[in-house]
Amino acid sequence: MLNINNLHAQVDDKDILKGINLNIAPGEVHVVMGPNGSGKSTLANLLAGRDGYTVSQGEVIYKGKDLLTIPTEERAWAGIFLAFQYPVEIPGVSNLQLLKAALNAKRRNNNLKELDAFEFLEMVRSKIDSVGMSEELLQRAVNVGFSGGEKKRNEILQMTILEPDLVILDETDSGLDIDALRIVGRSIEAMRDSQRAFLIVTHYQRMLDSIKPDYIHVLSDGYIVKTGGSELALELEERGYSWLGKGEAA
Amino acid sequence: MILDAKTSDLNQIHSPGSPIKAKNSSVSNKIAAPKKPLAEKSELTKNSINNTSQSWFHRNLGTKRELPFRLPGQNLEWLQSCRKVAREHFIKYGFPQKGEESWKYTRTNLITKGEYSFPEPLSIKLDVEEIAHLIQVDKSEFRMVFVNGYFTPHLSSLMKVPRELTIKSLAEILDNRPELAEPYLARIVKTDRQGFCAINTTAMNDGAFIHIPANTKLTHPIHLLYLNYSQNKPIICQPRNLFVFDHNSEAMVVENHVSLSENSHFCNSVTEIDLGDGAKLNHQWVQNENPLALHISTLTAKQGADSQFTSNNFALGAALCRSDVDSKLEGEGAKCTINGFYLTDNNRHMDFHTRIDHFKPHCRSQELVKGILAQKSRGVFNGKLVVHPGANGTDASQKNANLLLSKEAEADSKPELEIFADDVKCAHGATVGQLDGDALFYLTSRGIAKKEAEQLLTMGFAQEVIDLIDHQPWQRWVRELIQKRLTHFLGAP
Numbered sequence: 001m002l003n004i005n006n007l008h009a010q011v012d013d014k015d016i017l018k019g020i021n022l023n024i025a026p027g028e029v030h031v032v033m034g035p036n037g038s039g040k041s042t043l044a045n046l047l048a049g050r051d052g053y054t055v056s057q058g059e060v061i062y063k064g065k066d067l068l069t070i071p072t073e074e075r076a077w078a079g080i081f082l083a084f085q086y087p088v089e090i091p092g093v094s095n096l097q098l099l100k101a102a103l104n105a106k107r108r109n110n111n112l113k114e115l116d117a118f119e120f121l122e123m124v125r126s127k128i129d130s131v132g133m134s135e136e137l138l139q140r141a142v143n144v145g146f147s148g149g150e151k152k153r154n155e156i157l158q159m160t161i162l163e164p165d166l167v168i169l170d171e172t173d174s175g176l177d178i179d180a181l182r183i184v185g186r187s188i189e190a191m192r193d194s195q196r197a198f199l200i201v202t203h204y205q206r207m208l209d210s211i212k213p214d215y216i217h218v219l220s221d222g223y224i225v226k227t228g229g230s231e232l233a234l235e236l237e238e239r240g241y242s243w244l245g246k247g248e249a250a
Numbered sequence: 251m252i253l254d255a256k257t258s259d260l261n262q263i264h265s266p267g268s269p270i271k272a273k274n275s276s277v278s279n280k281i282a283a284p285k286k287p288l289a290e291k292s293e294l295t296k297n298s299i300n301n302t303s304q305s306w307f308h309r310n311l312g313t314k315r316e317l318p319f320r321l322p323g324q325n326l327e328w329l330q331s332c333r334k335v336a337r338e339h340f341i342k343y344g345f346p347q348k349g350e351e352s353w354k355y356t357r358t359n360l361i362t363k364g365e366y367s368f369p370e371p372l373s374i375k376l377d378v379e380e381i382a383h384l385i386q387v388d389k390s391e392f393r394m395v396f397v398n399g400y401f402t403p404h405l406s407s408l409m410k411v412p413r414e415l416t417i418k419s420l421a422e423i424l425d426n427r428p429e430l431a432e433p434y435l436a437r438i439v440k441t442d443r444q445g446f447c448a449i450n451t452t453a454m455n456d457g458a459f460i461h462i463p464a465n466t467k468l469t470h471p472i473h474l475l476y477l478n479y480s481q482n483k484p485i486i487c488q489p490r491n492l493f494v495f496d497h498n499s500e501a502m503v504v505e506n507h508v509s510l511s512e513n514s515h516f517c518n519s520v521t522e523i524d525l526g527d528g529a530k531l532n533h534q535w536v537q538n539e540n541p542l543a544l545h546i547s548t549l550t551a552k553q554g555a556d557s558q559f560t561s562n563n564f565a566l567g568a569a570l571c572r573s574d575v576d577s578k579l580e581g582e583g584a585k586c587t588i589n590g591f592y593l594t595d596n597n598r599h600m601d602f603h604t605r606i607d608h609f610k611p612h613c614r615s616q617e618l619v620k621g622i623l624a625q626k627s628r629g630v631f632n633g634k635l636v637v638h639p640g641a642n643g644t645d646a647s648q649k650n651a652n653l654l655l656s657k658e659a660e661a662d663s664k665p666e667l668e669i670f671a672d673d674v675k676c677a678h679g680a681t682v683g684q685l686d687g688d689a690l691f692y693l694t695s696r697g698i699a700k701k702e703a704e705q706l707l708t709m710g711f712a713q714e715v716i717d718l719i720d721h722q723p724w725q726r727w728v729r730e731l732i733q734k735r736l737t738h739f740l741g742a743p
């Protein structure tokens with residue numbers, strides 16, 4: 001589904017990603033861990049289509065197409081979804097407005113009938129409970145005045161409604177209380193199927209209690225310095241990152 | 251729609267002897283003379299103002315004798331003296347001059363160089379259905395429709411006005427019950443060095459007169475709809491409104507200014523408001539005239555103790571729009587809320603000025619003014635707040651935010667605070683920015699196309715002010731109007 005080959009990226013002439021290789025097949029769950037500032041969010045944002053990065057080498061192929069030339073919104077139509085590490089506050093635009101515009105844009109571009117206001121509300125209502133959000137949050141402006149945990153759940157709500165093929169979660173587990181963590185874990189688990197792939201950025205092994213990944217990658221200073229199975233998380237939890245050394249050596 | 255406008259061209263009415271040309275040329279000579287600061291007007295500049303204003307006056311308003319209609323209340327001495335004083339003020343000071351601080355950002359050349367016809371009452375075949383989109387907002391509203399400044403009964407709806415209330419045309423009041431207007435008319439606004447207000451006062455003709463008696467609460471809004479229609483030569487319309495709210499009365503008034511033709515016209519409206527103790531006025535002003543229109547609006551309120559005045563102003567149309575909303579808090583505990591919103595594109599220019607005078611202790615005032623400026627347009631906000639000696643415990647806040655949709659758009663924001671009292675809270679802030687790149691990425695990453703995302707964000711920016719309209723149908727109407735205009739200049743998604 002996704003093939004990242006030798007990806008090098010810069011911001012303001014500063015090298016951030018220094019040759020990433022990563023292949024994700026449908027149905028797989030990949031976890032990316034690594035120290036602060038190692039480039040995890042940069043990778044996630046770049047895949048979702050944020051501008052401001054220069055790709056100097058390498059390529060990203062998504063569903064057989066050169067992803068990096070596709071405009072941001074079209075990536076979403078093609079099934080890419082990024083849950084933001086820091087969800088953005090948008091005054092004056094209600095959550096419901098955002099969800100409806102997003103869902104219908106995607107449906108329209110995939111030749112599906114758009115949902116009318118009634119159908120849409122039905123559908124949203126059926127999903128908010130599962131992410132433990134109150135209906136009141138739907139009427140409010142996107143993320144404005146939301147608590148840290150509410151913002152993260154809101155990302156998960158968008159994910160369940162948009163039903164993406166490639167789900168990129170950037171530290172969605174950070175800042176969640178124990179119950180919320182369980183809810184988020186459950187929502188992800190419920191979405192998991194043989195066609196959908198996940199790229200999960202996290203710092204904590206506990207997220208992995210509810211989601212058993214196929215692969216864990218360690219990103220350090222712009223390189224993937226180690227890849228292993230789910231047992232690697234436990235080892236990292238115990239030993240930290242320092243024993244892995246720098247990328248060039250790996 | 252069949253409109254048969256009879257306009258009289260005052261230049262033609264003028265006797266050939268009146269030396270318009272000569273005066274004009276002498277003016278240009280004198281303007282070329284050395285510039286002196288306005289504060290110490292030399293005889294020379296005074297003369298040139300004199301001549302310019304004389305000539306404008308003659309060109310566009312004529313003398314009393316030459317007006318194409320009879321001004322109402324001719325036999326009222328007090329009214330005649332108001333007109334006379336205003337006229338003298340205008341002749342003496344003319345229009346706002348270049349160096350004048352409160353007109354620093356706004357040139358009036360478009361208006362002062364213009365030639366206007368004074369419209370006669372239209373012989374008009376316009377029925378209610380043709381303006382349905384403007385009046386079906388709240389079906390139970392009381393409505394006064396003015397065409398080119400003249401009250402037009404057959405388009406209006408005043409049948410169900412309760413007997414104790416007065417909602418009538420000012421002309422009718424001046425002719426039949428002038429005692430209702432006398433204590434207030436031309437006593438709340440100034441004409442001294444207020445050129446636009448002065449010419450309105452000189453030729454005061456028609457407008458809305460609203461009187462709400464004490465302890466009366468009106469549940470339906472009063473809708474004042476001003477339709478401007480100019481055929482060939484631009485017309486000048488000068489609505490003159492007076493709202494008198496006795497103590498503990500309450501009502502909502504919506505003013506809406508629109509164009510019925512594509513041609514330029516000049517609307518110079520003046521509204522005076524007197525709020526008694528404990529009275530509440532919820533006022534909405536929506537100007538969505540055509541892109542060639544010129545619009546000057548002066549509104550001044552005088553507030554008694556514990557009264558509440560809320561004014562939401564939406565300037566969406568016209569090539570040039572200057573609107574002044576002032577309030578004098580003359581009773582303890584009064585509250586004044588002035589909100590504004592302007593939306594412009596092309597080379598259009600919007601100027602929103604407010605002035606709030608806190609004269610008495612424990613009054614509150616708050617202002618939220620937002621502007622969206624596209625292309626080469628320009629938006630100005632000037633908020634003056636004066637806390638007079640003794641107005642202790644004043645609580646005031648003022649916020650102005652501008653969203654620039656292009657690099658060539660310009661926003662000017664100027665708070666002016668003058669505080670001469672103790673224990674005063676005054677918060678103010680101004681911002682100018684572009685669309686938030688992070689927010690744009692957030693929305694597009696959800697599959698919302700860039701254009702639509704820009705629309706959502708821009709509309710979201712406006713939403714905060716729209717939400718302040720405390721009347722659902724009107725709130726919806728204004729939102730749709732703004733949405734439509736935004737779609738027009740951001741392009742349909």
Ligand SMILES: Nc1ncnc2c1ncn2[C@@H]1O[C@H](COP(=O)(O)OP(=O)(O)OP(=O)(O)O)[C@@H](O)[C@H]1O
Pocket residue numbers: 011012016034035036037038039040041042043052085
């Ligand atoms: N727009 C930018 N401008 C300048 N530097 C940037 C920009 N975006 C990222 N960086 C830098 O790139 C490096 C990687 O940042 P990134 O956010 O990808 O790290 P991360 O691995 O997600 O860290 P964390 O675990 O703290 O979230 C950091 O040094 C960061 O300062």
Ligand SMILES: [Mg+2]
Pocket residue numbers: 040041042085170171
């Ligand atoms: Mg990060």
